[in-house]
Amino acid sequence: MTTQESTIAATFDVYRFDPTKDAAPRYQRYTLDVPPHTPVLSALLRIRAEQDPSLTLRYSCRSAICGSCAMRVNSKSRLACETQVGPEIERNGRVVVEPMRNQAVLRDLVVDQEPFWRQYDRIDPHLILDPRHPMPEGVPTSMSPEQVEAFKETPRCIACGACYSACPAVEADPGFPGPMALAKLYRFVVDPRDSAHQDRLLRIQPGGLWTCLRCHLCTAACPKDVRPSERIRDLKEMAVRAQGGTENGSRHAIGFKDNIRERGVLIEAKLVRQTSGVAGLVGQAGQGVRIYRKKPEILKTPRKIEGLDEVEQIYRALDRPAEDGQ
Ligand code: FES
Structure with a gap:
């Protein structure tokens, strides 16, 4: 029946x-x-x-x-x-x-996926091996299980483009590589066999990494749980560690962190100088005047928040070197 x-x-x-x-x-x-x-x-x-x-x-x-x-x-x-x-x-x-x-x-x-694939090509999506350190004979990989674990989500990507479609940073700036390309980039940056880590990080930054708005829409759209926004966050952290603020984006990240520590709240006027230096401040003077006319309070130095000592404790905890297993 x-x-x-x-x-x-x-x-x-x-x-x-x-x-x-x-x-x-x-x-x-x-x-x-x-x-x-x-x-x-x-x-x-x-x-x-x-x-x-x-x-x-x-x-x-x-x-x-x-x-x-x-x-x-x-x-x-x-x-x-x-x-x-x-x-x-x-x-x-x-x-x-x-x-x-x-x-x-x-x-x-x-749709025409050519821009999506062009951005993927831009990251050199293949291992760049160091010719001075060839793989041991007969050993297919020199990676430990822990090292593989570091990028276990990325190979799940099926390059469907859902993240690229959902990304407002791509919409605002078609030169932005997009979540998929950056998630794939992460996979090579953390691969210990790849000899171009530093170079990859340096090359992607102008008009690349720091355009991400951290909206996480890519992660919400991804059907394979690759979580591209988290991989982009990891790349940003690596870029800051590797360069210590020699590029606008990483300077902005470092400046933002230092800025809030002072009063527990963002000092907007100071952040421009921390990100772009005095030259940047002068270059953005016109915009500063326009902001001041519309919303003068934004350029005033805010009062220290109550409980600033608790904020300081958070910063100290973050500055402490990570202990094994933590
Ligand atoms: S048809 Fe292949 S993923 Fe949907």
């Missing part, structure tokens, strides 16, 4: 755009009866087979492995093959399907 699977009537509003023909994008509505656990990708493929053969999308494995089907479902960048229709309908009443952001639309749900 077979049991009839229950279905729901689902509404899909799908982004449609052919830049070679259309003046502007539009949303096309389709309705479909589907079991609630149906993946959005399967629903789209049914729409294409049964209602509209012109609907264009990209996919391959249908198993959350290849990364091809990344798109935005109800405003979130995700894999369509592992996003179920039922919960989307429950939360939003419909399923709005759009192409990934930060990449030009080629047609409908397919």
Whole structure:
């Protein structure tokens, strides 16, 4: 005896755009009866087979492995093959399907991933071995399990581009490498077999590392829990340790830390000098005047907060060298 699977009537509003023909994008509505656990990708493929053969999308494995089907479902960048229709309908009443952001639309749900891959190439995504220290004969790797542990999340990345689509820093600055490229960079920087650690950190910083806003949207979007924002944080810490503030971004990080220690609250006017030096202060004088006119209190030195001694204790704890296992 077979049991009839229950279905729901689902509404899909799908982004449609052919830049070679259309003046502007539009949303096309389709309705479909589907079991609630149906993946959005399967629903789209049914729409294409049964209602509209012109609907264009990209996919391959249908198993959350290849990364091809990344798109935005109800405003979130995700894999369509592992996003179920039922919960989307429950939360939003419909399923709005759009192409990934930060990449030009080629047609409908397919984007041009060239910028995403160009940024990946920029980090030299391969081991650069030190010719003076060849691998011991017959030993495939000189890494300890602890060293492998340091980047165990990064190999999970399937390069779907969901993080790149979700990243507001990429939107603001297309020269920013993006979360995936930086997470991959981290993998090589912490690999003890790679001879270019320092060089990799130096090269990525201008217009790279410090553009990250620490919003963590990449980590929220990542379907494989690679947590790119945490890897970017780790890279920033390494850059500060390696260079001690010889670059604007690391100077800003160090300045921010020292700044708050003084009064327990940020002294905005001082931070500009700490980040950019006197020359930077002069260069930003015009902006300072504009800020002062709009919000003069921001440039005043704030009062010390109550409990500043507790803040000082936190700083001392942070400055203490890490003990083994801590
Ligand atoms: S189709 Fe391969 S990850 Fe979705």
